Amino acid sequence: MRITGKKAEDLQIAYIGGGSRGWAWTFMTDLAMDDTLSGTIRLYDIDQAAAKANECIGNHLTARADSVGDWKYVVKNTLEEALTGADFVIISILPKTFDEMAVDVHMPERLGIYQSVGDTAGPGGMMRAMRTLPLFADFARAIRQYCPQAWVINYTNPMSLCVKTLYHVFPEIKAFGCCHEVFGTQKVLALVAQQALGCEAIDRREIEVNVLGINHFTWLDYASYQGIDLMPIWKQYVEQHYEEGLDEKDHNWANSSFNCAHRVKMDLTRRYGWLAAAGDRHLAEFMPGDEYLKDPQTVKSWKFSLTSVDWRKQDLKERLARSARLVSGEEEIPLEPTGEEGILLIKALCGLGRVVSNVNLPNDAGQISNLPQTAVVETNALFERDQIRPIYAGALTPEIHELIRPHVENHERVLQAALEGDTELLVQAFLNDPLVKGRAGETEVRALVTDMLKATM
Numbered sequence: 001m002r003i004t005g006k007k008a009e010d011l012q013i014a015y016i017g018g019g020s021r022g023w024a025w026t027f028m029t030d031l032a033m034d035d036t037l038s039g040t041i042r043l044y045d046i047d048q049a050a051a052k053a054n055e056c057i058g059n060h061l062t063a064r065a066d067s068v069g070d071w072k073y074v075v076k077n078t079l080e081e082a083l084t085g086a087d088f089v090i091i092s093i094l095p096k097t098f099d100e101m102a103v104d105v106h107m108p109e110r111l112g113i114y115q116s117v118g119d120t121a122g123p124g125g126m127m128r129a130m131r132t133l134p135l136f137a138d139f140a141r142a143i144r145q146y147c148p149q150a151w152v153i154n155y156t157n158p159m160s161l162c163v164k165t166l167y168h169v170f171p172e173i174k175a176f177g178c179c180h181e182v183f184g185t186q187k188v189l190a191l192v193a194q195q196a197l198g199c200e201a202i203d204r205r206e207i208e209v210n211v212l213g214i215n216h217f218t219w220l221d222y223a224s225y226q227g228i229d230l231m232p233i234w235k236q237y238v239e240q241h242y243e244e245g246l247d248e249k250d251h252n253w254a255n256s257s258f259n260c261a262h263r264v265k266m267d268l269t270r271r272y273g274w275l276a277a278a279g280d281r282h283l284a285e286f287m288p289g290d291e292y293l294k295d296p297q298t299v300k301s302w303k304f305s306l307t308s309v310d311w312r313k314q315d316l317k318e319r320l321a322r323s324a325r326l327v328s329g330e331e332e333i334p335l336e337p338t339g340e341e342g343i344l345l346i347k348a349l350c351g352l353g354r355v356v357s358n359v360n361l362p363n364d365a366g367q368i369s370n371l372p373q374t375a376v377v378e379t380n381a382l383f384e385r386d387q388i389r390p391i392y393a394g395a396l397t398p399e400i401h402e403l404i405r406p407h408v409e410n411h412e413r414v415l416q417a418a419l420e421g422d423t424e425l426l427v428q429a430f431l432n433d434p435l436v437k438g439r440a441g442e443t444e445v446r447a448l449v450t451d452m453l454k455a456t457m
Helices: 023-032 048-063 079-084 098-111 122-146 159-167 179-199 231-239 263-272 280-286 296-301 309-328 342-348 400-421 423-432 440-457
Strands: 002-004 007-016 037-046 070-075 090-091 149-154 174-179 208-214 217-225 355-362 376-384 387-390
Touching: 007 079, 007 342, 023 048, 023 070, 023 342, 037 048, 037 079, 048 070, 048 174, 048 309, 079 122, 079 217, 090 122, 090 342, 098 122, 098 440, 122 159, 122 400, 122 423, 122 440, 149 159, 149 342, 159 174, 159 355, 159 376, 159 400, 174 376, 179 217, 179 231, 208 400, 217 231, 217 400, 231 263, 263 280, 263 400, 296 376, 342 355, 342 376, 355 387, 400 423, 423 440
Parallel strands: 007 037, 007 090, 037 070, 090 149, 149 174
Antiparallel strands: 002 007, 174 355, 208 217, 208 376, 355 376, 376 387
16 A cells, blocks of 8 residues: 555455445445545455456446546455455455345244344344354454454444454454444434424534444434534424334335334334434344334334345345346446445545544443443444544443343353354353343243254254
């Protein structure tokens, strides 16, 4: 990497999961629209054909007349080739296939345990971790050997456990996890503020927030717009619109597997005082199973969806078809802002400015004062040249701490279970999970763990 004036040149970025048909295209788009960064993207994926397709798509995008980014995309055959001398490492992988994820999400339904996402908390998140964390242990060892000074950006779920594994294996690693769920809540606040204040469109980046929690179960105790306290405005909106919720324009919950009417957020604000800052599908999975996810009818009443794996499989088919069109030139990626912040964070770490953003890091600095230092937490942090400085977020309320506590405890259990093959620890984690508690007895849970392990082995 070379820093010249206000540019970072000859950046070497290793992309683990370089055949990705989702976030990779988002990343390519942002790179093509920025003229202050240039270099090489090393694509590594066990599905080399997918990586080859992205190599073609990325290089075509760079060559377009409307692209200002100067990047070369190259497929690497081994992890060593991808990592050696890298300045940044991006990890964005799907552990195994949607067939295994179908087990994660749908097998627990035999015990009346429903999951709206199944990749972070609950039985699905824990089983996904069992497949994912050994891979992340390998990644950490390879990074320690081939590029120990690289910044490592993780986008893979379960986010908290993936980041925790990287630091467990390589304590000196410079890794962090990025998630855009808080961005979505800033957009909700922007919409509410527009209505309440009679403003023109407000960019979500103008909404300043304090972030506390763990990934996909983050909370805001502070939100401000141009010096105006938005928390009373949000609470008033909740009381006025609690029954119908908030349907964002062009994002109606009933027409999507991902959108929601934010009624779970509203209910959690009523109950706990703070604003839960993630999509309702994620938030519901951290709460007791007899609340928002009691059954499909209950889910519908809260105006969000159970995202079936069949839907994901169909979506993958459509992405594969789009990949083929992009490779052939039949379709072009539109160069429009994606709303992601990955490029901004890379620029800041290169010394091209300073950025404050929410990030997943170990709680070493005590950024959340009443969670263990060993926990991986999500708070704001300041990004600047070769530094990430976590911002002190404060303490969780006793009530919210009690909601988060079992998940932090389970992170310890699942990490050890995955890396040591300890099935008993996994059973204890299942029994301690709020979605599972009260929904089934120990004998049934043990049988479920056994069957899920066999089905995804």
